[in-house]
Amino acid sequence: EAQVTQNPRYLITVTGKKLTVTCSQNMNHEYMSWYRQDPGLGLRQIYYSMNVEVTDKGDVPEGYKVSRKEKRNFPLILESPSPNQTSLYFCASSPSGENTEAFFGQGTRLTVV
Amino acid sequence: ILNVEQSPQSLHVQEGDSTNFTCSFPSSNFYALHWYRWETAKSPEALFVMTLNGDEKKKGRISATLNTKEGYSYLYIKGSQPEDSATYLCAPNAGNNRKLIWGLGTSLGVNP
Numbered sequence: 001e002a003q004v005t006q007n008p009r010y011l012i013t014v015t016g017k018k019l020t021v022t023c024s025q026n027m028n029h030e031y032m033s034w035y036r037q038d039p040g041l042g043l044r045q046i047y048y049s050m051n052v053e054v055t056d057k058g059d060v061p062e063g064y065k066v067s068r069k070e071k072r073n074f075p076l077i078l079e080s081p082s083p084n085q086t087s088l089y090f091c092a093s094s095p096s097g098e099n100t101e102a103f104f105g106q107g108t109r110l111t112v113v
Numbered sequence: 114i115l116n117v118e119q120s121p122q123s124l125h126v127q128e129g130d131s132t133n134f135t136c137s138f139p140s141s142n143f144y145a146l147h148w149y150r151w152e153t154a155k156s157p158e159a160l161f162v163m164t165l166n167g168d169e170k171k172k173g174r175i176s177a178t179l180n181t182k183e184g185y186s187y188l189y190i191k192g193s194q195p196e197d198s199a200t201y202l203c204a205p206n207a208g209n210n211r212k213l214i215w216g217l218g219t220s221l222g223v224n225p
Contacts, residue, residue: 042117042215043157043202059212090156098206098213099145101159 002027006091006105013081013112021076021108023091029103031094032074033058034066036087043090049074050097081112119203123220126193133189134219136203140184147204147213148177148188157202160188193223 004025013019025032033048035058045058049068063085065077074093078085091105118137126132136146145164149157161170166181174191190197200218207214 040217042217043204044215045212099162099164101147101162102149102157104156104158106156 002103004091004093004103004105006089006108008108009106010109011111013110015082015112016080019078019081019110021078021089021091021110023074023076023105024072025074025093025103026072027093027095027103028071029093029095030071031097031100032068033092033102034064034074034076035090035092036060037090038087046076046089081110083112086110086112117203117205117214117216119201119216119219121219122217123222125222125224128194128223128225130193130223131189131191132193132221133187134201134221136186136188136205136216138184138186138203138205138207138214140181140207142207143181143184144206146179146186146206147202148186149202149204150199151202151218152199160201188219190221193221195223195225197221198223 007022030051034046035043037043044060046064047058047066049055052071055066089108092102094100094102120135147162148160150160151157161177163179168179170177176189179186200220202218204213204215
């Protein structure tokens with residue numbers, strides 16, 4: 001089954017404790033991205049990747065890191081989480097850039113206390 | 114900053130009613146427009162990606178039209194069913210940085 005898998009689905013952590021949210025897709029998509037969704041705001045892109053070893057900042061990259069060492073995986077790293085990073089996070093992949101339909105992961109609800 | 118406006122913000126209809134929503138966006142440097150359906154507690158699912166002025170796309174009872182010259186797209190649902198209850202997001206790819214900008218969505222509730 002074609003899918004984007006994120007883990008964990010839910011996470012509560014403390015300020016400053018490094019964490020990684022994993023994302024994996026099995027569709028051989030070139031393009032992957034991370035979004036956060038906050039009440040009253042549209043989805044905002046954090047980082048994106050056009051292909052292996054190619055990543056770039058989205059609209060709200062501060063406090064986040066990503067890597068794309070393999071085509072299927074695109075982990076999101078929070079080196080020192082802060083409460084303002086409490087949010088719902090989505091990973092998405094698409095065949096080739098933002099003009100093709102995106103497939104979203106199940107979402108990760110992160111709470112930083 | 115590219116402004117995307119979706120209207121109405123929310124609406125409730127009776128089962129069997131037909132309905133439509135609007136997505137408005139600046140028409141300059143247009144590349145594509147996406148529609149997604151987002152059910153509560155799930156993740157967004159793509160409905161349509163539209164690129165050409167005058168495009169019309171259809172998937173079952175849901176269809177969409179695109180007017181890139183005036184900067185709007187309509188999403189239509191014919192004969193709404195309770196399972197159509199969701200938030201419908203539009204995201205144009207336009208402007209100088211060629212990035213998707215996501216609207217806040219139209220929340221649809223269909224009463225049985």
